[in-house]
Amino acid sequence: xxxxxxxxxxxxGGETGKRWAEISGQVTRAIGDFGFGFTERAMDAVRLTRxxxxxxxxxxxxxxxxxxxNEVVNGFFAEGKAINPNAALGLIPRGTGGDFRRAFxxxxxxxxxxxxxxxxxxxxxxxxxxxxxxxxGQKESRYFANIASFGVSAAVAHEVNIGSKALGGNLSxxxxxxxTMAKYKDxxxxxxxxxxxxxxxxxxxxxASNGRYFGSGMCVxxxxxxxxxxxxxxxxxxxxxxxxxxxxxxxxxxxxxxxNKTRYLQCRTLEADSDEEVFLEMDGEVPGRLPCRVSILPxxxxxxx
Numbered sequence: 001x002x003x004x005x006x007x008x009x010x011x012x013g014g015e016t017g018k019r020w021a022e023i024s025g026q027v028t029r030a031i032g033d034f035g036f037g038f039t040e041r042a043m044d045a046v047r048l049t050r051x052x053x054x055x056x057x058x059x060x061x062x063x064x065x066x067x068x069x070n071e072v073v074n075g076f077f078a079e080g081k082a083i084n085p086n087a088a089l090g091l092i093p094r095g096t097g098g099d100f101r102r103a104f105x106x107x108x109x110x111x112x113x114x115x116x117x118x119x120x121x122x123x124x125x126x127x128x129x130x131x132x133x134x135x136x137g138q139k140e141s142r143y144f145a146n147i148a149s150f151g152v153s154a155a156v157a158h159e160v161n162i163g164s165k166a167l168g169g170n171l172s173x174x175x176x177x178x179x180t181m182a183k184y185k186d187x188x189x190x191x192x193x194x195x196x197x198x199x200x201x202x203x204x205x206x207x208a209s210n211g212r213y214f215g216s217g218m219c220v221x222x223x224x225x226x227x228x229x230x231x232x233x234x235x236x237x238x239x240x241x242x243x244x245x246x247x248x249x250x251x252x253x254x255x256x257x258x259x260n261k262t263r264y265l266q267c268r269t270l271e272a273d274s275d276e277e278v279f280l281e282m283d284g285e286v287p288g289r290l291p292c293r294v295s296i297l298p299x300x301x302x303x304x305x
Contacts, residue, residue, distance in 0.1 A: 004034065011068065011094040058088065059089075062089070070146075122304055123305050126226055126300065130144065151204055189274040209221030230296065233264070
């Protein structure tokens with residue numbers, strides 16, 4: 001497939017940019033000629049992806065972390081529809097969190113990533129779509145690849161994103177979780193699942209999951225599949241810092257779905273609003289807050305596997 005790499009040179013602590021000559025040489029040896037572009041600012045990957053697809057590239061590979069994947073997926077769409085539904089999303093993982101790749105058991109090594117790019121094997125990939133309110137109070141929409149969530153997860157993501165991530169992905173998220181959970185209180189939200197009756201409840205986190213992991217390795221949706229046409233919806237209520245400290249193993253291996261503080265179900269749409277300020281995150285980015293409407297686009301694009 002004619003391949004274009006969207007490269008975040010700041011990923012892997014800046015090592016991607018510093019080592020690009022070496023990395024690009026390995027890519028050439030694996031797949032032959034390819035196009036590429038470096039991101040310079042937020043949302044650059046959206047533009048690079050759209051331009052590449054319109055120029056006839058058939059595979060767009062994100063070289064970076066979950067944020068880069070999110071922007072690349074957004075670039076697959078224009079005016080509410082996929083530019084090329086048969087185009088494939090690829091990944092050379094270089095990020096700090098790596099929750100998207102974890103759902104497939106992909107490691108960080110370059111050789112295995114290039115092996116995936118070298119083959120023509122793809123599978124359908126569901127994409128999430130969220131309508132929400134941005135930080136300026138304006139209505140906005142965005143696609144996501146992995147998970148959209150609100151509550152303390154978004155507060156943690158915000159805390160981590162404004163920091164340096166100098167501790168690395170796992171420790172940065174762990175420290176962000178401890179700092180945020182120590183002062184966080186459940187928010188009252190109104191939820192409507194698949195157009196049913198609205199329900200008001202206190203929530204720690206609500207996660208609409210296409211993939212399985214968020215927060216740098218927390219298995220929030222252990223049964224999620226990225227091509228089944230539904231979200232796995234996880235609702236945590238009355239979780240405190242002690243739950244994450246004492247029961248952290250269950251949060252990371254997925255056992256939490258059996259706990260009485262967790263509800264776990266499947267849905268195609270989710271609507272949520274609140275009288276309180278509740279931040280919203282998508283793939284580790286925090287573009288806004290509730291109210292929101294989350295919907296799934298089954299098999300909207302392809303994924304290189």
